[in-house]
Amino acid sequence: MRRRRVTSADVAQLAGVSRSAVSRTFTPGASVSTDTRTRVTAAATELGYRRNALAAGLTKNSSDLVALVTRDLSNPFESHLCTFLAANLKESGQRPLLVHALSETDVGPELLDALAYPVAGAIIAGGSVSAKTVTDCMGLGIPIVLSGRVPDTDPVDVVTCDNEAGVRAAVEALVRADHRRIAYIGGPVSLSSEIERSGALQRALAERGQQVHAEAHGDFLFESGYRAALDILRGDRRPDAIFCCNDAMALGAMDAARYSVGLRVPDDLSIVGFDDVPMAAWPSYQLTTVRNPVEELAEELVALLARRIAAPGAPSETRRLRPILVRRSSARLLPAAAPVTAPEAAGGG
Amino acid sequence: MRRRRVTSADVAQLAGVSRSAVSRTFTPGASVSTDTRTRVTAAATELGYRRNALAAGLTKNSSDLVALVTRDLSNPFESHLCTFLAANLKESGQRPLLVHALSETDVGPELLDALAYPVAGAIIAGGSVSAKTVTDCMGLGIPIVLSGRVPDTDPVDVVTCDNEAGVRAAVEALVRADHRRIAYIGGPVSLSSEIERSGALQRALAERGQQVHAEAHGDFLFESGYRAALDILRGDRRPDAIFCCNDAMALGAMDAARYSVGLRVPDDLSIVGFDDVPMAAWPSYQLTTVRNPVEELAEELVALLARRIAAPGAPSETRRLRPILVRRSSARLLPAAAPVTAPEAAGGG
DNA sequence: CTGAAAGCGCTTACAG
DNA sequence: CTGAAAGCGCTTACAG
Numbered sequence A, B: 001m002r003r004r005r006v007t008s009a010d011v012a013q014l015a016g017v018s019r020s021a022v023s024r025t026f027t028p029g030a031s032v033s034t035d036t037r038t039r040v041t042a043a044a045t046e047l048g049y050r051r052n053a054l055a056a057g058l059t060k061n062s063s064d065l066v067a068l069v070t071r072d073l074s075n076p077f078e079s080h081l082c083t084f085l086a087a088n089l090k091e092s093g094q095r096p097l098l099v100h101a102l103s104e105t106d107v108g109p110e111l112l113d114a115l116a117y118p119v120a121g122a123i124i125a126g127g128s129v130s131a132k133t134v135t136d137c138m139g140l141g142i143p144i145v146l147s148g149r150v151p152d153t154d155p156v157d158v159v160t161c162d163n164e165a166g167v168r169a170a171v172e173a174l175v176r177a178d179h180r181r182i183a184y185i186g187g188p189v190s191l192s193s194e195i196e197r198s199g200a201l202q203r204a205l206a207e208r209g210q211q212v213h214a215e216a217h218g219d220f221l222f223e224s225g226y227r228a229a230l231d232i233l234r235g236d237r238r239p240d241a242i243f244c245c246n247d248a249m250a251l252g253a254m255d256a257a258r259y260s261v262g263l264r265v266p267d268d269l270s271i272v273g274f275d276d277v278p279m280a281a282w283p284s285y286q287l288t289t290v291r292n293p294v295e296e297l298a299e300e301l302v303a304l305l306a307r308r309i310a311a312p313g314a315p316s317e318t319r320r321l322r323p324i325l326v327r328r329s330s331a332r333l334l335p336a337a338a339p340v341t342a343p344e345a346a347g348g349g
Numbered sequence C, D: 001c002t003g004a005a006a007g008c009g010c011t012t013a014c015a016g
Helices: A006-014 A019-025 A034-047 A053-060 A078-091 A108-115 A131-139 A161-176 A192-207 A220-232 A247-261 A294-310 B007-014 B017-025 B034-047 B053-060 B076-091 B108-114 B131-139 B162-176 B194-208 B222-233 B247-261 B294-310
Strands: A063-068 A095-100 A120-125 A142-146 A157-162 A182-186 A215-217 A243-246 A272-277 A288-291 A320-321 A322-328 B067-070 B095-100 B121-124 B144-147 B157-161 B180-184 B214-216 B243-244 B268-273 B290-292 B318-321 B325-326
Touching: A006 A019, A006 A034, A006 A053, A006 B318, A019 A034, A034 A322, A053 A078, A063 A078, A078 A095, A078 A120, A078 A247, A078 A294, A078 B076, A078 B095, A095 A108, A095 A142, A095 B222, A108 A120, A108 A131, A108 B194, A120 A294, A120 B243, A131 A192, A142 A294, A142 B053, A157 A161, A157 A294, A157 A322, A161 A192, A161 A272, A161 A288, A182 A220, A182 A247, A182 A322, A215 A220, A220 A247, A247 B222, A294 A320, B007 B017, B017 B076, B017 B157, B034 B194, B034 B290, B067 B076, B067 B108, B076 B247, B095 B108, B108 B131, B131 B144, B144 B294, B157 B162, B157 B294, B162 B180, B162 B194, B162 B243, B162 B268, B162 B290, B162 B325, B180 B194, B180 B222, B194 B325, B214 B222, B214 B247, B222 B247, B243 B247, B247 B268
Parallel strands: A063 A095, A063 A120, A120 A142, A142 A157, A157 A320, A182 A215, A182 A243, A243 A272, A272 A288, B067 B095, B067 B121, B121 B144, B144 B157, B157 B318, B180 B214, B180 B243, B243 B268, B268 B290
Antiparallel strands: A095 B095, A288 A322, B290 B325
């Protein structure tokens, strides 16, 4: 029972105007008389006219579609980010075309495939992007902004958090509370967030005459944090703190410490995460963590994309958002020197 | 530096064939000679040709786009479902156009808006749909399938789990283990999953000569489960078990019981959830829950949509998936009568 | 401000 | 199997 779609010609006829007039009525900023606009609007309502975005896009060779690339929506940080991205995109009159990437190391294939649609741009919310993919997109004139991942090669717009400052704040708080054997659970070694955070950890510790006490790697998921913690905690030289590259692994590590090794957190072992996903605040965990400002991240990504669309030639930009150390009971820390919620307190050194 | 898009005409010229031939080469099942196909493919590769999905869709008045309607991707069940939906859609050659609904009670406005694109259909993964919205979509000839929500009016395709059987299995296990004061934490009273599960709970208890011991309602989020549990547990007549309409609230309830009221779970209080989200299996919770088969749900939704697209006139269908009671340590239960993982064990009464 | 006309890139009967 | 031609529904110079 698929009715013939009502077109601008139908509306034009009913309103007694040309199709151009109909088009103009629905194009913000176009010049139409009030009278025409009124009649067109009335006719459109009566007929239930809905502009065909496909046809509009064809003509303009662009659309209100934005490729939203994700890797794993089951990852709480990623899904949280996508919620905010969806809201922000809607607000700016754009629609997310969801691109589900398979490979952790390059979302290229799926992204390129999605470019069958003349998307206005692409936002990489999850997964990584190879230098080649960035080049390809730029060659095709597709604006692209990345969340969190800093590719070492091509210049591209990125919004990420200031990992150095975040890690530094965590280390400072741990060391000040006399932690001397700080272990690390990292993510996949090729990812920029892992590279930046582990590097920052080494530097921050070195400045304080320490070094990473033990290290293991996971895949950013709970289970891998659990296993990594077991590896670390079963060695002879037990750490007094574990810093984790993200919250999901930190939660896993905490469960391993408590339920498999029988340690008290934070009395026997402090645990610190990174991101501040909703679960970090749950009573069972009360995870001390570096808050990755996800709401701001979403806003900036959409804003940066808009800027890039408006000015394709502008120099690329990397925006670093201020993280905040959120003190909860999973780490044995001294009282904060300054109110932790004040913006100054977020700074590193 | 937006290059002119390479079109089928460019490919046709290079290959020395007509545009029709190019189109046929990229249309599965169309008749093209091997020779033509080879030359077209070569030319397309050389030029970096990418079929313009917008133009293709315009002609066919349909597309490979499927509206994927969500309400809150921060909800673990919903995001988990979307992960699988994205994978299944990709497999069937479709692309999700992400529609972010604002209202819990009717995703209509955003969905209708998204129909500016000639989507092949719509999948409602989150949020509810009003009868009017269903009618509107059917009037527009847009196939629509719902996850979990059973609208009381219009006939529409639905995939949901057998709530009656799931709740019954949980109640049976609780009662068999001598629970006599079973409380309930429900979701928003207008949602079909709430209606079905609370109804099933009452019936299952009534058959065993019991009734709901106490009741409170939340919004399916952790915090609301926490608060609802406090309400229930602070009354004089303390329950010996709480059955929750979904896992997120069950986890909140467990934390409230343990950390705010000081109860031992399951010694003082059994807690049972519904869904089996990943966190339910975490050592801190070990939540006994009714598993909502999310992977199968995603598969069936995509399959049902495909069927509906192929046969628009077929009678509408409601598929109920078999839930399974997953026994973990949050509820004091007797050993399962039969192997819990065997399909027969999922049955209700 | 307005309309006639061309064009966006593809697909699909149609005729061969 | 193949190509010429019409058409999908809209937008955009262009001329008025």
